[in-house]
Amino acid sequence: MKIAMATDHAAFSLKEEIKSYLLQSGYNVTDFGCYSEDSVDYPLFILKAARAVANGECERGIVMCGSGIGASIVANKIKGIRCALVYTPELCRLARQHNDANMIALAGRFTEKDTAKRIVDVFLLTQFEGGRHHRRVNQILEIEEGKI
Template identity: 85%
Template sequence: MKIAMATDHAAFSLKERIKHYLNNLEHEVIDFGCYSEESADYPLFISKAARAVANGQCERGIVMCGSGIGASIVANKIKGIRCALVYTPELCRLARQHNDANIIALAGRFTEEDTAKRIVDVFLLTKFEGGRHLGRVNQIIEIEEGRL
């Protein structure tokens, strides 16, 4: 799977470890930055990764910042993105099954590497359930498009 990734300086180290993990699983990772632990403004990097998912360049995205909050806010500003800030594999599973999340946000300062790997596994393997949830996702899309 082709996966977009982006972060700020606070989550750079976690991004690098998760990127390595994904590469070892033979996923293709497109890294939109940042590229060091030097102070960096996350909106520029996160928006590029989100646009890559929205336009189909990447199938899914993983974005990070210190808390994950700013990264999720930025990603959700891009039309077509449903980014969920997740702290546990269970929340990630629900975000995929019920909300068809196409990007997840992780908290670099609060998420241990092993937990992040379990979350990423769930994100990539869990399918959207559709059914009663499809109507809700469609309503989200209608709100985004200004029709609801």
């Protein structure tokens, strides 16, 4: 599975830890930046990762910033992205099962590295349940298309 990643400077060290963990686990990772702890404006990095997921270049995406909030807002501006800001593995599981989230946002300043690894495992291994949730995801897509 090919994973898109992007971050700001505040979550740089968490991104590097998760990227290493994913590579060791056999995943293919595309790192869209940033590449140091020097202060950056994160939207353009997050945008590249979200577009890579939306256009099929990557199957899933993991984006980060200090709080995770800005990263999730930017990613969700891209048509076809369902990015969930998650702080726990359980929230991540629900985002995958019920919302078919194709991206997650993590809070670099508030998420411990071991917790982030558990969240990432859940994100990559949990399947969308479909059923009643499929109808709801379709409604989200219709809203995105301007049909509702």
